[in-house]
Amino acid sequence: MIRSILKSLLKTDAYPEEVTAVELIQTHVSYIFLTDRQAYKIKKPVDFGFLNFSTIDRRRFYCNEEVRLNRRLCPDIYEGVVELRETPQGAAFHGIGAILDYAVKMKRLPADRMLDKLVADGDITAATMREISRIIAEFHRSAPTSATIADHGRPERIMYNWQENFDQMVPFEDTTLPADEREFIRSWVTRFAAEHENVFQQRVDDGFIRECDGDIHLENICLDNGAIHIFDCIEFNDRFRCCDTSADIAFLLMDLDFHGRHDLADDVIDEYVSVSGDAGVVALIDFYKIYRAFVRGKVESFRLNDSAIQQEEQTLAKNRAIRYFRLARGYIERRRLKPTLFITCGLMGTGKSTLTSQLAFELGVASCNSDVVRKQMAGIPAG
Incomplete structure (x- = not known):
């Protein structure tokens, strides 16, 4: 039928x-x-x-x-x-x-004005990202809260969501997330949650658990004729929509990292803190970016079981899932690193930029290209 x-x-x-x-x-x-x-x-x-x-x-x-x-x-x-x-x-x-x-x-909405495409094409400015951040901060400021909503921010409720994610990824350990990788992330998440239980509770007590959007990533934002449309929020489950405002903005930050735009992610969080006045939001940002990357990897993995989706698209979904899980691990690895500077050098065409880009993605860190920096210092367009 x-x-x-x-x-x-x-x-x-x-x-x-x-x-x-x-x-x-x-x-x-x-x-x-x-x-x-x-x-x-x-x-x-x-x-x-x-x-x-x-x-x-x-x-x-x-x-x-x-x-x-x-x-x-x-x-x-x-x-x-x-x-x-x-x-x-x-x-x-x-x-x-x-x-x-x-x-x-x-x-x-016009497909060529979706934020994921604009970011991929380099057709987005820091000013626009700051405007988007202001909209989200104001939305969070006015979003409702209550005892029922705040309950979703308690550590045990957060860990329930995590455990559900881990359980749902067991069938995919031969395709997108090997068992040892899943257990590595589970171990870190469990330890972090236990060590920061007071931080999660303080966020609840301070009123930062709100009825948020729950799905703010690049594909769900469109810039059309001067208007910013943030669409397709979570409607199907209150416990995914009602969350810490930190978890909501972390989705956008993670997706910018996924697309290699750590600079824009920095602009977004700086503006968000300035507008919201919520300096405490940064305490849990990495934790929630790991969560968001894991969830995106899970959603892409689910597509592998949908017989209505063509094989070519399933292959793309599998590759995206693997990259999201790598990003989640990269956030963890970055937190374990002491302040570190990596420098790549070599002859022209030997793969310096490729290696640097992959390393930056795996660790979730920013990268600088000396050719671009020299042009910026001289006032020459980087293109």
Whole structure:
């Protein structure tokens, strides 16, 4: 039945507005149909334990939650929840036939203005990243908290989330995360949490556990016509959305590190501390960056079990997962290092830049290229 629905929704007459072309994108939990001006997002009938879309009633509920929660940071993009109905021509987002499912209807955002692409192309400035950081800081300042929300910041609740992650990665020890690597990270996380229990509790007592976004990374930010859209927050599980504000901003910092832009990550956290006044946020940043990298690796690993995803994309997902787990370990290794300077030298074309880039990524540290620095000192464009 799902295949017939997908086939029907690739037809232009399945939509209430004029449509000339339809494109289907899949994540591990959603089918997203892109038309000329809109995006229709249908939740897959999956149950991962921490995420349960297995019934139509659940999917309807979480569609409504997705719209409600995302309108906090992205009010102009989320248009509402629409019904997917049966028609003589097949499934469609119009008509009066039986309801087959529900979808979130959004304005379509331009793919070439997504922040991950802009960062990859070098088409982003420190000023823009600081503006994004200010938006997040103000969002956190006004985000609600309560005794129930604050409970999610207690050390035992945080470790519950970690243990769930470790357990869910056991099936992937032959593909993306070897058992010894998983246990290395588990050992460090357990020790850190025990040694910093008072820090976690102080964050709770100081009111920094809020109903946050839960999924602020580069793919979920779009710069369009001067507007900054932060979209696709966590709607499916309160314990992932309700978290320390440090955990929320750490996701963006980790993703900038993943893309090799440690400089922009520094700009983001500097601005965040300045606007929020929360100097204590930095105490747990590395811990939460490790958490975010691990979760991204887990999500990419899940894609390997989705038969609807093409083999080529599964291979890319596997490689991304491995890189995220390496980044998580790199953060740990960096904390174990004394202040260290690595210098690479050699003949032209021998791989200095390649080695430096890989080392910087593995350890989560910044790298400097002397050719670029000399040009900067002389006022010459680095390109």
